[in-house]
Amino acid sequence: MSQSSTEVTRQKEQEPGTGGNFKTSVGARHGWDRFFTALVFAATLIGLAVLGVLLVDVGRQGVPVLSWHFFTSLGSADAENAGFLPAILGSLWLLGIVLIVAVPVGIAAAVYLEEYANDNWLNRLIEINISNLAGVPSIIYGLLGLGVFVYIFGLGRSILTGGLILSLLILPVIIIATREAVRAVPQSVREGAYALGATQWEAIRHHVLPQALPGALTGTILALSRAIGETAPLIAIGAVPYMTFLPEGLLSSFTAMPIQIYNWTGEPEEAFQNLAAAGIVVLMLVLLVSNAGAIWLRNKFQRRN
Amino acid sequence: MANPRRTKEEQKVTEAPQNRRDTKKGTGGASSDDAGASAFGMRIENLSAHYGSFKAVTDVSMDIRANKVTALIGPSGCGKSTYIRCLNRMHEVIPGARAEGRVRLGDQDIYARDMDPVRIRRRIGMVFQKPNPFSKSIYENVAWGARINGYKGDMDELVEHSLKQAALWEEVKDKLKKSGYDLSGGQQQRLCIARTLAVEPEVILMDEPASALDPVSTQKIEDTMDQLKQSYTVVIVTHNMQQAARISDYTGFFYIENMGDPGRLWEFDETEKMFSNPDRKETEDYVTGRFG
Amino acid sequence: MTVETRQGQGSGQNLWRESRARNVRERLVRVVLRACAYVSILTTFGIVFVLFGEAFTFFQDVSIVRFLTETQWTAGFATTPEDGEFGIIVLAWATIFSTIIACVVALPIGLGAAIYLSEYASAGLRRWLKPALEILAGVPTIVYGFFALTFVTPFLQGTILPGIQIYNILSASLVMGVMIIPTVASVSEDAIYAVPRGLREGAYALGATKREVATKVVVPAAISGIVASFVLGISRAVGETMIMAVAAGALAQLTVNPLESMQTMTAYIVQVTSGESPRGSLEYETIFAVGATLFVMTLLLNTIAYWFVRRFREVY
Numbered sequence: 001m002s003q004s005s006t007e008v009t010r011q012k013e014q015e016p017g018t019g020g021n022f023k024t025s026v027g028a029r030h031g032w033d034r035f036f037t038a039l040v041f042a043a044t045l046i047g048l049a050v051l052g053v054l055l056v057d058v059g060r061q062g063v064p065v066l067s068w069h070f071f072t073s074l075g076s077a078d079a080e081n082a083g084f085l086p087a088i089l090g091s092l093w094l095l096g097i098v099l100i101v102a103v104p105v106g107i108a109a110a111v112y113l114e115e116y117a118n119d120n121w122l123n124r125l126i127e128i129n130i131s132n133l134a135g136v137p138s139i140i141y142g143l144l145g146l147g148v149f150v151y152i153f154g155l156g157r158s159i160l161t162g163g164l165i166l167s168l169l170i171l172p173v174i175i176i177a178t179r180e181a182v183r184a185v186p187q188s189v190r191e192g193a194y195a196l197g198a199t200q201w202e203a204i205r206h207h208v209l210p211q212a213l214p215g216a217l218t219g220t221i222l223a224l225s226r227a228i229g230e231t232a233p234l235i236a237i238g239a240v241p242y243m244t245f246l247p248e249g250l251l252s253s254f255t256a257m258p259i260q261i262y263n264w265t266g267e268p269e270e271a272f273q274n275l276a277a278a279g280i281v282v283l284m285l286v287l288l289v290s291n292a293g294a295i296w297l298r299n300k301f302q303r304r305n
Numbered sequence: 306m307a308n309p310r311r312t313k314e315e316q317k318v319t320e321a322p323q324n325r326r327d328t329k330k331g332t333g334g335a336s337s338d339d340a341g342a343s344a345f346g347m348r349i350e351n352l353s354a355h356y357g358s359f360k361a362v363t364d365v366s367m368d369i370r371a372n373k374v375t376a377l378i379g380p381s382g383c384g385k386s387t388y389i390r391c392l393n394r395m396h397e398v399i400p401g402a403r404a405e406g407r408v409r410l411g412d413q414d415i416y417a418r419d420m421d422p423v424r425i426r427r428r429i430g431m432v433f434q435k436p437n438p439f440s441k442s443i444y445e446n447v448a449w450g451a452r453i454n455g456y457k458g459d460m461d462e463l464v465e466h467s468l469k470q471a472a473l474w475e476e477v478k479d480k481l482k483k484s485g486y487d488l489s490g491g492q493q494q495r496l497c498i499a500r501t502l503a504v505e506p507e508v509i510l511m512d513e514p515a516s517a518l519d520p521v522s523t524q525k526i527e528d529t530m531d532q533l534k535q536s537y538t539v540v541i542v543t544h545n546m547q548q549a550a551r552i553s554d555y556t557g558f559f560y561i562e563n564m565g566d567p568g569r570l571w572e573f574d575e576t577e578k579m580f581s582n583p584d585r586k587e588t589e590d591y592v593t594g595r596f597g
Numbered sequence: 598m599t600v601e602t603r604q605g606q607g608s609g610q611n612l613w614r615e616s617r618a619r620n621v622r623e624r625l626v627r628v629v630l631r632a633c634a635y636v637s638i639l640t641t642f643g644i645v646f647v648l649f650g651e652a653f654t655f656f657q658d659v660s661i662v663r664f665l666t667e668t669q670w671t672a673g674f675a676t677t678p679e680d681g682e683f684g685i686i687v688l689a690w691a692t693i694f695s696t697i698i699a700c701v702v703a704l705p706i707g708l709g710a711a712i713y714l715s716e717y718a719s720a721g722l723r724r725w726l727k728p729a730l731e732i733l734a735g736v737p738t739i740v741y742g743f744f745a746l747t748f749v750t751p752f753l754q755g756t757i758l759p760g761i762q763i764y765n766i767l768s769a770s771l772v773m774g775v776m777i778i779p780t781v782a783s784v785s786e787d788a789i790y791a792v793p794r795g796l797r798e799g800a801y802a803l804g805a806t807k808r809e810v811a812t813k814v815v816v817p818a819a820i821s822g823i824v825a826s827f828v829l830g831i832s833r834a835v836g837e838t839m840i841m842a843v844a845a846g847a848l849a850q851l852t853v854n855p856l857e858s859m860q861t862m863t864a865y866i867v868q869v870t871s872g873e874s875p876r877g878s879l880e881y882e883t884i885f886a887v888g889a890t891l892f893v894m895t896l897l898l899n900t901i902a903y904w905f906v907r908r909f910r911e912v913y
Contacts, residue, residue, distance in 0.1 A: 029806050029808075029809070030806065032806075032808060033806045033807055033808040033809075036808040036811075036812070037717060037807075037808070039709060040709040040710070040712045040713035040716075040717060041713055041717070042709075043705070043706045043707075043708075043709025043710045043712075043713060044709070044710040044713045044714065044718075044726060044782075046706055046775075046778075047706065047710065047730065047733050047775055047778040047779065047782075048726075048729050048730075048733065050733075050775045051729075051732070051733050051736070053748070054736070054740070054741075054744045054748070057744065057747075057748045058740070058743070058744070061747075104633075105633045105636055106633075108629065108630045108633035108634075109630070109633040109634040109636065109637065111630055112627075112630035112631050112633060112634040113634055116627060116630060116631070117634070123634075125638070126634055126635070126637060126638060128903070129637055129638060129641050130637050131899075131903055132641070132896060132899050132900070132903070133637055133640060133641060135829070135832055135833075135836075135895060135896075135898075135899035135902070136644065136836070136892065136895060136896075136899075137835070137836025137837070137838065137863065137891060137892075137895055138836070138838065139836070139838045139863050139866050139867065139888070139891075140644060140648070140836075140888055140891065140892055140895075141644075142866070142870065143644075143647060143648060143866065143884065143885060143888045144640070144643050144644050144647050144648075146647075146870065147647035147648075147650075147651060147885070148643050148646075148647055151876055168636075168640050171636065171637065171640070172637065175637070199619060199620075199623045200623065201622065201623050201626045201627075222731075222735065225735055226735070228737075229735070229736075229737025229738075229739070229740070230737070231737065231738065231739040231838075231839045232738075232838035232839055232842075232863070232867060235867050235870055235871050236866065236867070236870040237870075238870065241871075258737055258739045258839075261739050261740075261743065262739050262742075262839065262842075262843065265739075265742065265743050265746065265747075265843055266843075273747055276743055277743070277747075280739075280740050280743060283737065283740070284736070284740065287735055287736075287737070288732065291731065291732055291735045292728075292732070295728045295731060299724070299728075
């Protein structure tokens with residue numbers, strides 16, 4: 001340490017370029033270092049700064065609108081009367097379907113791929129396919145829903161169609177996260193169970209899955225958050241602009257929080273912009289809480305291991 | 306056969322002399338005795354084990370006597386662990402791993418086509434190198450195996466009996482609801498032994514069960530093993546020659562002659578002979594600590 | 598060997614109940630789990646079937662040559678294939694143009710953040726910054742769209758770009774750039790973090806400064822992972838829908854002026870589907886042709902990214 005600092009001073013005292021065969025000045029190199037550090041630090045902060053501005057801007061517009069009326073009223077073409085209730089209920093319905101469909105199917109698929117699947121071409125294909133599906137734009141899922149679920153299956157522009165499409169959309173995310181969690185369970189756990197005469201499923205059901213749960217849960221919550229905020233595929237299958245009634249069942253037409261926000265954003269009146277901002281405040285609160293919960297869960301889990 | 310535990314033990318004892326009959330020709334592998342191994346001993350014939358295209362162990366034949374402790378020794382990487390995992394079909398759990406040859410438990414080939422590895426593993430239990438208790442309560446650690454195997458008896462009694470056999474009962478009887486992870490390493494390993502005993506196996510395989518433990522814990526495990534051979538057939542892999550000499554009745558020495566070759570059973574005999582007057586030079590070099 | 602004999606061999610048999618149901622259950626579970634894994638194959642099959650099936654119908658009306666060579670997009674006004682123009686280049690260019698702008702923002706910033714997080718940030722700081730970036734990644738795109746339209750555009754209008762239109766590709770693309778920063782940063786960071794310590798120490802021992810180690814040793818060593826993160830970021834930008842639909846407007850025009858409205862492929866699909874276009878109409882079919890084009894583009898990008906990710910996984 002002391003040696004390097006004396007070297008710095010020596011280099012500084014000499015004329016640049018006279019330090020034997022080594023022409024660059026260490027002082028200048030350290031200057032570049034400080035500049036670079038500042039640069040990458042700024043890069044890290046810039047996204048967060050934008051997030052901060054976004055939250056403040058939306059909050060400033062939206063918070064004054066939040067009222068009992070906002071949460072309990074139906075949709076309306078008139079900004080004065082418009083409320084968020086059908087959108088909130090619609091999102092809850094969608095979330096319910098996704099919970100029932102995507103979570104079990106995703107976990108099951110992950111367990112199959114991680115614990116049962118042999119290394120053959122079909123399973124390799126499934127694996128590549130899942131990572132590709134994770135990168136397919138969400139609007140494409142909307143077209144899948146429109147072409148297959150709405151028309152071919154005849155489910156119409158319903159809550160069920162919306163829920164199923166969101167399920168397919170987040171399935172790859174759940175599978176990938178759960179696989180990682182399952183893979184992280186040490187082999188010795190499985191072997192301990194096998195050595196007692198447990199079947200493969202008994203070992204998985206009683207030991208592997210409980211240990212993989214926190215990791216799988218984290219990924220699943222993040223995926224569910226994504227489903228709650230997803231807009232494009234729901235527009236494609238035809239969620240309605242505003243609802244003057246509450247959704248009645250699986251085949252009811254519906255709206256959802258992001259859809260309602262999108263529609264309000266598209267209205268020219270400023271009152272609607274404020275409604276959109278209020279909707280965003282609600283949506284962001286839900287997502288911040290669930291994402292923070294997921295991240296907290298993961299950190300707790302990682303520290304324990 | 307209709308009676309529980311005690312009858313089983315008596316029966317094993319009565320069968321022991323029959324085993325002793327072919328004890329004398331133990332050296333270097335299979336006896337050609339037509340009678341076959343006894344019901345609770347094991348007979349291994351020409352066993353080889355592979356990992357994919359790599360052959361880890363080749364052509365091992367040995368008789369494992371009932372109600373005796375058989376120790377397997379040898380330098381690192383010579384296939385002892387792989388071999389012992391073949392004895393209850395744990396080897397094949399690793400992707401790409403397979404075994405060839407015959408392994409008999411009583412008069413049944415455990416590698417026969419209609420044999421279910423799940424049932425085999427209940428009858429031939431295993432304790433691993435590193436303690437691997439389940440992340441469940443102490444009670445559940447012991448009860449779980451018995452429960453999945455459809456045990457109909459009094460579970461509390463079974464748990465207590467198993468923990469006593471593993472010399473752990475006194476230390477944990479007041480905290481059965483606590484997690485198995487809360488125990489010390491040595492206690493965890495005895496918990497794993499208790500859990501193995503709870504499914505009432507006939508043979509217990511131990512893969513260096515004390516290698517991760519301190520001397521005091523090791524002593525306790527060895528005491529436990531001494532008790533165990535009253536009722537069970539025990540096979541133990543160990544790096545520790547003193548341990549092998551202290552606790553075992555028979556010893557098998559595994560050895561690899563040239564790098565890259567598969568491991569072989571170099572010599573197999575009564576422990577006393579193996580440690581005093583082995584037939585082969587490599588065995589003598591190893592047990593006297595000249596290499597390894 | 599029969600089951601009975603085997604049971605006879607066992608110990609204390611009367612206390613152990615052999616369960617035949619166990620084997621049945623085992624097989625059943627396996628079948629169910631496998632079926633769940635096949636859902637992903639069905640999804641892909643459904644996507645390909647829908648997109649290319651409908652696109653095929655479209656190309657029977659409008660030749661693929663017209664689709665690729667015409668330079669205007671007037672599908673919205675066309676009732677017959679003859680009185681409209683269907684040059685995908687118009688929508689595709691808007692997509693590419695917005696992607697370029699977004700990448701100018703996101704790639705350097707994302708990489709910088711990755712370098713900072715893995716090479717500079719203290720463990721304590723890292724523990725806060727990484728989740729914060731994840732929160733950024735979790736913001737729904739509709740929210741970004743709203744932000745671009747109601748904050749960024751007025752802000753640019755009031756400060757440096759008074760000539761900017763209400764709907765313009767610049768604000769939308771800038772915000773989209775912010776949106777993909779976390780993608781680029783987190784995949785890059787994984788790759789940079791995976792570079793062995795020994796490599797860094799070797800460079801330090803030669804008298805390299807921290808910046809020199811980071812830029813001349815670590816980054817080159819992690820390059821395939823970094824490239825993967827870039828390609829993934831590009832792919833996300835290409836497929837991004839709501840920001841474009843909300844803030845970039847719906848004017849399908851071929852231009853290089855970022856201050857004007859342009860319609861990307863994704864925004865076009867949103868525009869058509871949020872209106873009333875009956876199944877079987879020409880307009881209905883166009884969205885599948887556009888969707889198929891989009892699908893092929895992102896598939897290509899994702900495959901490239903997948904290949905690079907595998908490469909860096911193999912190295913370390």
